[in-house]
Amino acid sequence: MRSGKLDTTVIASPLPPLFTALSSFILPGLGQLISRQVHRGLLMFASLASMFGIFLTRLASIASDYNVEGAGRILGKSFQHYPGFSVLIIFSLSLLYLWIIVDAYRLARYRKKQKNTGFWLVLLGFFTLGHQLSEIDMVRLVTNFPEASQKMSKILWPWEAAVEYDEELIRASARILVSEEGELPANPSAAPGEPDISIEPRRGSLGTVDENYNQVPGSQVTIQGSGFTPNTFTEIWWIDDTGEEFRPRSEGRYVGAVTDENGNFELTMNLPFANTVIGADGAEYHRIDARQVFQVGAPKFSRDLGMILSRMLETIFMGMMATVFGIIFSIPISFLAARNIMQGSKFTMTIYYLTRILLNIVRSIEPLIWAIIAVVWVGLGPFAGIIALTIHSIAALGKLYSEAIEGIDHGPIEAIQATGATRLQTIVFAVIPQMISPFVSFSIYRWDINVRMSTIIGLVGGGGIGFLLVQYTRLLEYELAGIAVWFIAITVAILDYVSAEIRARFV
Known part of the structure; x- marks a missing residue:
């Protein structure tokens, strides 16, 4: 210790400073080892090698995602889709590499260690890698907030679901052909004053998944309803041939419509993913239900x-x-x-x-x-x-x-x-x-x-x-x-x- 400060002097290198720097140029950290700074040299080599290895792993992932080959094309894809990450990590690796060379030269010539510049370079490199690998997206965080806040409000104050009422149901249904074979079903005709719906077209294809496991939506159909209670939300339900029923979703929301003052509505939807059970004649029919649910009676704790x-x-x-x-x-x-x-x-x-x-x-x-x-x-x-x-x-x-x-x-x-x-x-x-x-x-x-x-x-x-x-x-x-x-x-x-x-x- 001298004057209350840490003594940064080191044992002199047995070789000239330029040769020591050249050693770290050939193998990062080797110059520090020559200067008898074993731990320092190993730490520098491990830091640079691990950062470079993780970067290569990320490039391999990019090559797999975009189906490209060749170092130049892979690096180009990286700059095209992740410009900030690519620039920062290459900048960090280059600066750290140069700093290791300069550090080896200073150890041999001035017999003192550099300040903590290398630590900050290593920290910058690993933070850049961590930011990319963990897929942090601040833009998505901000843009998705309005939609997320609606869901969060349900979690923060969820007590409407704690009670339930007896329900009164108004419904109408129509069949739709979801296979290549079979006769088109007729749209039902309801009695005067009763609700009814019609579907056009009455034949369609269900949603599927392609060879890349991407969802392909089903055919688009238009549903028209009449005779329902005015100005009331109407739920759409899907019932397949096995009797299973569910509410289709579109863009994360249940499909439905609010009736006008005459009790009519019209909406367009894509046929959902559903079970297929083909009949003996090769035809398969599913049903679409339009339902209005009304709460009646006193509230009670929900099931x-x-x-x-x-x-x-x-x-x-x-x-x-x-x-x-x-x-x-x-x-x-x-x-x-x-x-x-x-x-x-x-x-x-x-x-x-x-x-x-x-x-x-x-x-x-x-x-x-x-x-x-x-x-x-x-x-x-x-x-x-x-x-x-x-x-x-x-x-x-x-x-x-x-x-x-x-x-x-x-x-x-x-x-x-x-x-x-x-x-x-x-x-x-x-x-x-x-x-x-x-x-x-x-x-x-x-x-x-x-x-x-x-x-x-x-x-x-x-x-x-x-x-x-x-x-x-x-x-x-x-x-x-x-x-x-x-x-x-x-x-x-x-x-x-x-x-x-x-x-x-x-x-």
């Missing part, structure tokens, strides 16, 4: 709300059962993983090291992965979730308990051992009394973690509220997904309060 409550209770008890099983198995394991308990012989220390390694391996695998394995093992449902959480809880609590054991006061242990007590007696009378407080604290904290994790492992079939949440999200039922999210937040808040009260009483 979906009851299902969400049931799954939330399942989630809470999944976390509780996993915590109980985790505590039971982790307590004995934690003593095997405590150095101060196991030291004394090679055999016990071998058990100690093996236990610690096993706990670290199991703990490093997330409960979500354990849930996937458990689903394969015992099938879908909460039991798979309990297995996953229990396995991870054993490893996590075993580590926490063992570290708490290693931090206890050794005075009582030495006093008990001085009386000639066995190892088991020492644990019972000197270790366990000191461990009650941290054991309770860690156990309550793990219960809180397990309840929150129970909401996640349901995404892979591990039961609980997460299973419903992912289904609602996939079906774009954002209000029901919002109710599930609200119940998760409320439950976690209540459990946090309960755990704080328990901790205050026992810790």
